Amino acid sequence: MSISTPDWVKHAVFYQIFPDRFARSPRTQPIPGTTFKPWGTPPEEQGFQGGDLRGMVDKLDYLQDLGINALYLNPIFSSASNHRYHTFDYYQIDPLLGGNEAFRELLDAAHARQMHVVIDGVFNHTGRGFWAFHHILETGSDSPYLDWFLVQDWPLRPYQHDENNPINYAAWWGIAALPKFNIDNPGVRKYLLDVSRHWIEFGADGWRLDVPEEIPDAAFWQDFRRVTKGANPDAYLTGEVWDNATEWLQGDRFDGVMNYVFSRAALGFFAQESLRTDYQPGGFALEVLDAPTFASRLETMLTTHPWEINLAQLNLLDSHDTARVLWTVQGDESALRLALLLQMTLPGAPCIYYGSEIGMTGENDPGCRAAFPWHAQDEWNSDLHDFYRKAIALRHAFPALRIGRFEGLYAQANVYGFAREQDGEALIVLFNAGKSPAEIRLPLGEITGSQGAFASVWNQGEYLAQAGVLSDVKIPARDALILRRVNRE
Numbered sequence: 349m350s351i352s353t354p355d356w357v358k359h360a361v362f363y364q365i366f367p368d369r370f371a372r373s374p375r376t377q378p379i380p381g382t383t384f385k386p387w388g389t390p391p392e393e394q395g396f397q398g399g400d401l402r403g404m405v406d407k408l409d410y411l412q413d414l415g416i417n418a419l420y421l422n423p424i425f426s427s428a429s430n431h432r433y434h435t436f437d438y439y440q441i442d443p444l445l446g447g448n449e450a451f452r453e454l455l456d457a458a459h460a461r462q463m464h465v466v467i468d469g470v471f472n473h474t475g476r477g478f479w480a481f482h483h484i485l486e487t488g489s490d491s492p493y494l495d496w497f498l499v500q501d502w503p504l505r506p507y508q509h510d511e512n513n514p515i516n517y518a519a520w521w522g523i524a525a526l527p528k529f530n531i532d533n534p535g536v537r538k539y540l541l542d543v544s545r546h547w548i549e550f551g552a553d554g555w556r557l558d559v560p561e562e563i564p565d566a567a568f569w570q571d572f573r574r575v576t577k578g579a580n581p582d583a584y585l586t587g588e589v590w591d592n593a594t595e596w597l598q599g600d601r602f603d604g605v606m607n608y609v610f611s612r613a614a615l616g617f618f619a620q621e622s623l624r625t626d627y628q629p630g631g632f633a634l635e636v637l638d639a640p641t642f643a644s645r646l647e648t649m650l651t652t653h654p655w656e657i658n659l660a661q662l663n664l665l666d667s668h669d670t671a672r673v674l675w676t677v678q679g680d681e682s683a684l685r686l687a688l689l690l691q692m693t694l695p696g697a698p699c700i701y702y703g704s705e706i707g708m709t710g711e712n713d714p715g716c717r718a719a720f721p722w723h724a725q726d727e728w729n730s731d732l733h734d735f736y737r738k739a740i741a742l743r744h745a746f747p748a749l750r751i752g753r754f755e756g757l758y759a760q761a762n763v764y765g766f767a768r769e770q771d772g773e774a775l776i777v778l779f780n781a782g783k784s785p786a787e788i789r790l791p792l793g794e795i796t797g798s799q800g801a802f803a804s805v806w807n808q809g810e811y812l813a814q815a816g817v818l819s820d821v822k823i824p825a826r827d828a829l830i831l832r833r834v835n836r837e
Contacts, residue, residue, distance in 0.1 A: 351599035353660035354554075354582045356464060358751050360418035361692075361740050362699035363411055366668050367422060367445055368396055368430045369719045370702050371403030376446045388721065391714040396430050399719070401441070401450035405457045414733075415740030418464040420556055420699060422668055424451065427475055431668070431717070433558065434475030434525055436482075438543045455551040464553035466584055471540050472562045473520040473528045476506055481527050495533050520562070531563050541575045548576050554584030556606070556662075560596065561589060569601040586662045588669075590630040597657045604660040607696060608632070609649050611665050614687040615676060617642040617764065618781050622680035629670040629712070639781070643759035646766075650695065650754060659751060661696035666704065672716050674709035681707075682826040685735055686779055689806075689828050692743040693768065693777045695754055705736040742806065742830070748773045755793045763788055763823060769795035774833040776802060780823040790818040796833060806830035 372387060384398035401424065411419075423432035426440045441451045458465050474481065480493040485504060498518035506524050509515045520526040529536050544555065555576065560569065576583045587596055589605040596602045608630060615623055616637035625634050637645065650658055665687050666673045677683040684704070691698040702708075703720050707729030710716045721727055743749050752770030759765075762782030768775050774796045780786045792798050798816035803809075807829045811818040823829045 351654050351656045353603040353656050354584050356553075356582060357418075357584050357603065357697050358659040360464065360697045361416055361743065362418045362420050362466075362662065362697055363414075363416040364420045364664070364667060364699055364701045365404060365422065366399075366431070366702060366717050367401065367404075367424055368399045368432075369717055370399045371407050371720060371722060372398045373400055373402035373406050373446075375406070376400045376402045376450065379443060382444070387723070388719045391710070391717045391719075394430060394714060396444060397719050398444070400444070401446045401454045405450075405454050408457055408461060408463070412461055412463070414705060414737055415744060416700070417462065418466065418553075418697070419458065420466045420662075421468060423468040423470055423558075428477055429475070429525075433470050434477070435470055436475040436477035436479070438540075439546065452551070459551070464584070465551075466554040466556055466586070467547060467552045468558060469544065469555040470558040471529065471543075472559050473526040476525045476527060478527070493535075496530055496536050497527050498530050520559070528562075531565050531568055537568060537571070541571060544572055545575050545579045548579040548583050553580070553582070554586070557585065557587045557602070560587040560602075566601070569596075573601055584660070586660075590632060592652070594652060597653050599654075599657075604657060604662050604696070606667065606699075607649075607661045607663045609645075610661070610663045610691075610694070610696070611670075611687075613637065613642060613645040613649070614665065614690050615673070615683065616645075618686040618690075618779075619677040619680055619683035620762075620781060622677045622683060624671075624676055624678060627671060627676060627712075629676075634676070639759040639761055639764045643756055643764055646694075647756060655695075658695045662699050663691050663694060663696040664699040664701065665691065666701045666716065667699075668701070668717060669713060670716065671712045672701070672708060672710045673704060674707065675711055675715070679709070681729075681732065685732075685739075686781065686826065686828065688736065688739050689777075690779065692739045693749050693766075693775075693830070695751075698740075698743070700736070705733050706730075707732050746773065746775060746805075746832075747771070748775050753795050755795045757793050757796075758788065758790055760788070762786065765790065767793055767796045775805070776818075776831040776833075778821065778823050778829045778831075780825060780827055780829075783825050785825050786823045788821050788823070790821050792816050792818065801834050802831040803834050804829060805832050 385395040425435045426437040426442045427434045441448045480496045483493050484491040501516035515524045518528040585602045586604045587602045590608045593605040616635050620636045673684050748768040748770035752768035755767045757765045763786050765778035802811045
């Protein structure tokens with residue numbers, strides 16, 4: 349099968365937004381009689397703080413200045429939860445976010461800036477208030493929609509249940525508020541596929557699919573791809589798959605997945621002394637890695653899937669489902685900086701979780717879902733923000749870092765390096781995860797060529813290849829050196 353993924357994704361730097369907590373716009377008038385928690389209320393209190401889609405529009409200048417050219421939004425459909433994974437109307441953007449008109453405004457404003465917008469699709473389960481499930485609650489076994497869900501007994505216990513009287517219908521992880529769809533039902537399949545087409549035709553640029561492994565139905569996902577790509581061949585499809593995603597990345601389902609394999613490897617190498625190894629994001633262990641093991645993990649990651657897929661993977665360091673990086677590495681900012689540089693120089697689309705660029709931290713959900721402190725800029729980590737801007741600009745500056753060939757070059761002790769090449773432009777990227785400066789002898793590879801001069805584009809240094817080797821290459825402690833070939837004499 350010929351595999352094709354959207355070209356725009358290969359050049360994208362994504363920014364993931366948790367809508368209720370990113371920005372509240374004064375242009376969105378609250379529904380009369382509604383109140384929100386004060387902006388900045390600790391996320392542990394749950395509740396709604398009033399972020400909305402026009403708030404995102406208002407901050408597009410900020411995002412564009414950062415270098416962002418694609419957005420990934422957590423769910424935006426009507427829901428009775430601040431994270432909106434409890435959908436009760438898939439055709440209505442939540443009025444608390446500004447409704448369908450606000451989404452139209454966001455899409456138009458983003459597209460005018462050549463920015464893409466990917467939305468979250470939750471199709472394994474719905475919310476307890478979803479109209480078809482509510483119909484069953486009201487009419488019982490007489491409901492025509494009975495087979496849309498997996499009812500086990502009567503009467504249903506959507507609220508009154510305990511260990512002696514558990515819920516009696518299939519629900520995601522046994523949570524009563526999240527009844528699971530019966531995907532085998534043709535009406536359910538048609539409904540969800542119609543939803544997928546509707547929002548792509550409305551202007552969304554793709555879907556991030558929530559817990560797709562819990563719909564183990566290849567034909568459904570193949571139909572999903574056919575329908576969405578039929579509406580827009582450049583629509584991006586990425587799935588929440590935490591580990592090996594080979595089954596999903598054969599060209600018939602997704603273009604990429606949320607690449608937690610990348611994040612676990614990056615944190616394991618760059619946070620060797622600060623990593624919380626007792627924390628297991630998604631149930632997967634975090635391990636301290638030396639350079640050879642780290643290189644092996646990346647090599648496996650990049651050879652498991654076709655190259656076209658590698659270029660469209662969503663490479664992330666943290667998300668709404670994990671603790672923030674700075675918490676995971678116990679405040680080790682150098683680990684975050686190095687991991688970010690790796691994000692910006694490896695194949696795959698980088699994805700930044702909102703607020704990471706100003707030093708936001710927090711434990712696992714809900715601690716990772718705090719409000720963006722727009723009104724406390726004196727508390728921002730401005731140096732880190734500037735670093736993000738520089739790192740993102742570096743990726744935008746060199747096509748080789750986005751779509752170029754990849755070749756591992758070096759992996760010893762605390763130093764790891766690779767090369768990228770595109771249309772004759774070759775770059776060498778070297779990381780030093782150690783606390784002391786490193787000086788290495790670097791054999792050049794196939795894609796760099798064995799001759800020529802190399803000048804730094806990140807940190808200082810100029811080197812001339814002799815007999816296919818760069819000698820005395822100096823990499824600062826807890827830092828990186830990036831070199832560009834300037835000739836091939």
